[in-house]
Amino acid sequence: MKSIIIKNGEVIDPESGVHDILDVFIQGGKISKVGKSIESRADVVLEAEGMMVSPGFIDLRAHLCDPGFTRREDIGSGSRSGAAGGFTTVVVRPDTNPVVDNSALVYYIMAKAKETACIRVLPSATVTQGMKGDMISPLGSLKSAGVVLLSNGIQPITDAEVMRRAMAFNRTFQLPFSLHCEEPSLSRGGLVKEGKTAVRLGVKGIPETAETVMMSRDILLAEANETKLHINHIGSKSAIDLIRAAKARGGNVTCNVTPYHFYLLDRDIQDFDPNLKFLPPLGSETDVKAIKEGLKDGAIDAIISDHSPWTPEEKDIEFDQASFGAIGLEVAFALSYSELVVNEILSIDELLRKFTVNPAKILGLDLGRLQEGAEADIVLIDPKVEWVVEPDKFESRASNTPLRGKTLKGRPSATIVKGQIVMREGKIQEGALPFK
Amino acid sequence: MKWERKDLIGLEDVSPEEIWHILEVAKGFKKKLVEKDVKKIATFENKNFVTLFYQASTRTRFSFEIAAKNLGLNVMNFSSATTSVSKGESLYDTVKTLEAMGVDIFAIRHGMSGSARYIAEHTPAHVLNAGDGVHEHPTQSLLDMFTIWESKGKLDGVKVVLVGDHDHNRSSRSNTWALSKMGAEVVLCGPRTLVSDEYTDLGGRFVGDVEEALKEADVIYTFRIQQERQEPGLVPSLGEYSRFYGINEERLRFAKPDVVVLHPAPMIRGSEITSAVADGSHSLVFEMVTNGVAVRMALIYLLLGGES
Numbered sequence: 001m002k003s004i005i006i007k008n009g010e011v012i013d014p015e016s017g018v019h020d021i022l023d024v025f026i027q028g029g030k031i032s033k034v035g036k037s038i039e040s041r042a043d044v045v046l047e048a049e050g051m052m053v054s055p056g057f058i059d060l061r062a063h064l065c066d067p068g069f070t071r072r073e074d075i076g077s078g079s080r081s082g083a084a085g086g087f088t089t090v091v092v093r094p095d096t097n098p099v100v101d102n103s104a105l106v107y108y109i110m111a112k113a114k115e116t117a118c119i120r121v122l123p124s125a126t127v128t129q130g131m132k133g134d135m136i137s138p139l140g141s142l143k144s145a146g147v148v149l150l151s152n153g154i155q156p157i158t159d160a161e162v163m164r165r166a167m168a169f170n171r172t173f174q175l176p177f178s179l180h181c182e183e184p185s186l187s188r189g190g191l192v193k194e195g196k197t198a199v200r201l202g203v204k205g206i207p208e209t210a211e212t213v214m215m216s217r218d219i220l221l222a223e224a225n226e227t228k229l230h231i232n233h234i235g236s237k238s239a240i241d242l243i244r245a246a247k248a249r250g251g252n253v254t255c256n257v258t259p260y261h262f263y264l265l266d267r268d269i270q271d272f273d274p275n276l277k278f279l280p281p282l283g284s285e286t287d288v289k290a291i292k293e294g295l296k297d298g299a300i301d302a303i304i305s306d307h308s309p310w311t312p313e314e315k316d317i318e319f320d321q322a323s324f325g326a327i328g329l330e331v332a333f334a335l336s337y338s339e340l341v342v343n344e345i346l347s348i349d350e351l352l353r354k355f356t357v358n359p360a361k362i363l364g365l366d367l368g369r370l371q372e373g374a375e376a377d378i379v380l381i382d383p384k385v386e387w388v389v390e391p392d393k394f395e396s397r398a399s400n401t402p403l404r405g406k407t408l409k410g411r412p413s414a415t416i417v418k419g420q421i422v423m424r425e426g427k428i429q430e431g432a433l434p435f436k
Numbered sequence: 437m438k439w440e441r442k443d444l445i446g447l448e449d450v451s452p453e454e455i456w457h458i459l460e461v462a463k464g465f466k467k468k469l470v471e472k473d474v475k476k477i478a479t480f481e482n483k484n485f486v487t488l489f490y491q492a493s494t495r496t497r498f499s500f501e502i503a504a505k506n507l508g509l510n511v512m513n514f515s516s517a518t519t520s521v522s523k524g525e526s527l528y529d530t531v532k533t534l535e536a537m538g539v540d541i542f543a544i545r546h547g548m549s550g551s552a553r554y555i556a557e558h559t560p561a562h563v564l565n566a567g568d569g570v571h572e573h574p575t576q577s578l579l580d581m582f583t584i585w586e587s588k589g590k591l592d593g594v595k596v597v598l599v600g601d602h603d604h605n606r607s608s609r610s611n612t613w614a615l616s617k618m619g620a621e622v623v624l625c626g627p628r629t630l631v632s633d634e635y636t637d638l639g640g641r642f643v644g645d646v647e648e649a650l651k652e653a654d655v656i657y658t659f660r661i662q663q664e665r666q667e668p669g670l671v672p673s674l675g676e677y678s679r680f681y682g683i684n685e686e687r688l689r690f691a692k693p694d695v696v697v698l699h700p701a702p703m704i705r706g707s708e709i710t711s712a713v714a715d716g717s718h719s720l721v722f723e724m725v726t727n728g729v730a731v732r733m734a735l736i737y738l739l740l741g742g743e744s
Binding site: 202272317 | 448527528548549570571572603609632635637638
């Protein structure tokens, strides 16, 4: 394995608070030294003047659609998409076909990741068997096999007793519950957020209470059962208020948001553009303002890609029938940087915290820090570059995003995983398979 | 004015000038219809017209068909039950197939909001929205306005009370937008489960009590509870609805003496309207049907460039 030295970059490590022009020396897959003007000779020299050097990004939720839906994406293409976007670790959604509810599927994902992935691909599992919402999955076996968190995909567990049992059983195993909160009897048939846009378009609205009613239930159940709860893609001010209240009570509750939900508004859905269909639905100005405040004051812990690839046959169709969501791995950081740092809502240190050490802590893994002895998962960022989103040129197999044609600022320029350069100057490196 | 639209998808973005233009052209056709003089205006013998209906309809479909025939078009009907749709063909493919056969103009009715726009964006043929989901039903609204204009001589300042299920009604949406921009005073009335809080952002004001709403009304526009488009349970029963929102002779007294009653039909007699009102002297229910033909002739005429 080649040694690497990153010279004269602006090293930012949110975990320790280091923010300085430093060199980083990498050897044997680990960071062996961080300091001023390191003299050691390395096999590869990365000149990083004008670049930011950060711990690699950690994504708590991406759909790589493998097994079962590989026309949309697979573990290999999804990992390359992640690397292009600066992610060194991605937790994949378990609502594949078949769903990940047993060790065999976990082994499949890990084996395929080893053979084809250029970043860390970590499996999650469904809370219930077959994602049917009745019998709980073998949580202990799943954890032993390598699962890092439990998820319900986008399928609500309607039976509160099933959720309580799952959380109680998990007390021995302490896997985080990563939940999509939606009360289906309230959201049924809804396509956009309830309000002016829904009325105008003549489509059924999803009331805010669809999110908050279910979230309240899950927060209370988690508190009663010592569960580490992580709420996915917060979509409304009311939901953030619930998180704040739970955190104030000392609950072990964290949450994330997607960049689309603080960049787009429900009123942007002017003419039935299916690319603007999201779950939870895009919010109002009040919601977007609250999300930005929540990111600033720490109510929102992490930013996720919520990568949701779809084929044109599933997305580029009538609004009613089009699937929810957009691809996110290759735009998540740049959109966040453009919206939050360029507009001076967050400092770069605060933003990177949401992409690195916070998600690592939620997973309980020793990742997301740029320090001597840590895993050499690193991303170099060019903060000045302006680029136009051309999803057809993305590494992802899919191209469904409402950002097509938009100019973003800042972009990862190199990605290092376990001490190996997997992306450099926007290009995935030939044969970059650090876990093979 | 010069007509420039390829399609008519909705009235939200149509200007008052354009609406007046349509109504004026329709007025000419109405005269010919009344005088049984339509044979002389057949001007589009080589054009093909398809009614593409994915939802049941009697009035609207026949109205389009007669309007098109009056203008000399070849008319074909499409029904989703008897075609490849039952084999799973997409809306897109159906339209492209018909377009390839030489269809010049579609009148489309579909259960999904946004479907008419979707089609219009994907075909060079003209598209007339005959109702998309609960979004818009522009030709209904135009014939309603034509009827009001004909009976009141104006639209500006006319008080129109729309009573019914607004959330699930596309004609209500089109009318709320269009009547507001034409200067009418729009009052929306109906059960709170059927009128979203934000509905009045489209125009008009909400009054919950029907008798309060009807005060000084020039026009009462009542319509059916759209049971096929709403989830069950939003209204306790038709009896309860009729008691609090039904239009009967006693309630007409709250309106102006010369109030006119419109209903887009089909009517559920005894529910939202009594037979005494529907067949009474204030009712324009059947006049509206004739006006519908005139308005649709005007639209086909304008879209096909009848003036150029």
